[in-house]
Amino acid sequence: MMRTVSVAETAPSTYAWAVHAEKLQVRAGRHLAVDQLDLRLGTGVHGLLGPNGAGKTTLMRALATVLKPAGGRLALLGGEVTGNADLRQVRRGLGYLPQHFGFYPRFTVREFVEYIAWLKEMPKAVIPGAVQRAVERVGLTERADSRMKTLSGGMLRRAGIAQAIVNDPAVLLLDEPTVGLDPEQRLDFRELLREIGLDSCVLVSTHLVEDVAVACSDVVLISEGRLVWQGTTGQLTEQGGAGDAGDSAAERGYSSVLRAYRERVSA
Amino acid sequence: MTTHPTPTLISQYASGAAGVDDTTIWAVEAHLETCAACRAVLTDAVDPGTRDLLDRVADGIATGIATGPPPVPRRRLLRTGVAARVLPWLVTATGLMLAAVLFEWTFNSLPSLVLLIAPVAPLLPVAAVWSRRLDPAWELTATMPRTGLPLLMRRTLAVLSTVIPVLAVAGWVTGHSPGLWLLPALGFTAGALALGTVVGVDRAALALTVVWSTGVVVPSLADGRLPTVLSGGSLPGWALATVALTAVVLVRAWRRPHEPHQNLLHR
Incomplete structure (x- = not known):
């Protein structure tokens, strides 16, 4: 029997940007970690770069609706997230891998991803298939029925990615997804990112410029909670000159953009 | 066609x-x-x-x-998710009731410790099912469409279905009227959820436990007799309070079902 395509799936989207932030302010504790940030993200793989303490994780948490914005406007998938909005519809379209991925150690990978799929209000009938597909996509098929406490760091990271993609999210937020992955897994992961980025908005937070240079189509650079620079990966590499610090063109571009921003701020 | x-x-x-x-x-x-x-x-x-x-x-x-391999059978019981994490707290609550029974048998002259402790016995595990410190996947749970009061109520029901049989056994061996241990326990649980929607479930549970201990348990142990609130005459009052508080929780759950639950967001 063929799957019936629902009206909601074929309906044209009613928003211009999957992620749209205007003068966004988010607090981390008392500190205003994201301040006056304007950001627009559409379909594609976006790399979120920035020095330590730039507000990357706080921004990711606000986009994942863990933190409520302290000010400004934030719309995800056309739905307002600020104020007392009903987040249920927006959250169904989200996938999120937190920086500190907490899990239930006694669950198997399959049970965990299944539980998350249930929490994401996926229809009962599609859950087993979607779970299997997510586990296969991250290359954990062999370990799908092992308990999570027996997994290595890299495997846990991949299990975290599996739970994030299980509902085919329209906005996928990955906070430091490549930590603990070996070089070969990194290549597979980049391939997976490109595939998902074809029809959804993927935001990958990382401090590894090389990851962004290879896997992402666009770069968002933030510092001290503000947007410093946004453009394509190609444009970032063009920014770097021979005198800038860094081993690759992208790294030189990164340090050049950041240096220019710091000069502008201190001036 | x-x-x-x-x-x-x-x-x-x-x-x-x-x-x-x-x-x-x-x-x-x-x-x-x-x-x-x-x-x-x-x-x-x-x-x-x-x-x-x-x-x-x-x-x-x-x-x-x-x-090929047969389909993996689904283990529905694990759907309750945090079950394994809450187990130690359920064991503590059970141990507490057991100690109260032993105490009551040993010291006949003192007021019934079983009745004095029964109201707050479920609060410990109820606070544990919705706690940022005890739920390793709290950050994921907080971003799910299904999060909020309905999920908390589900978990609370699971806790009650374990704690109430323990209370029943304790009440039966010490020969107390079922209403005297059941209604206060239910009333306090509903109260913790109702107050929890304002200040967070763990704080609400702690506050109620402290108020009950200092206001009722300590004075009645000092006096050497049960307070009037735990006598047969106050049963209608307990029933009324339980129904009213449950109604508050249900109305809140119905009106704002998918509010990010405060307790998961504040430290």
């Missing part, structure tokens, strides 16, 4: 003959999906080579299903 396509049209569809426009092809295809009789006509219309190929594919799939 009442008009069947002619056999000629079906054979043209099967052979991919030119001269049939796309719209007709789509119409035939849509009809074939729902009409077994026309599919039978289609089977005869395709050439023997294709039929042979289809048979081989069907055989391959059938053997694959027969020899």
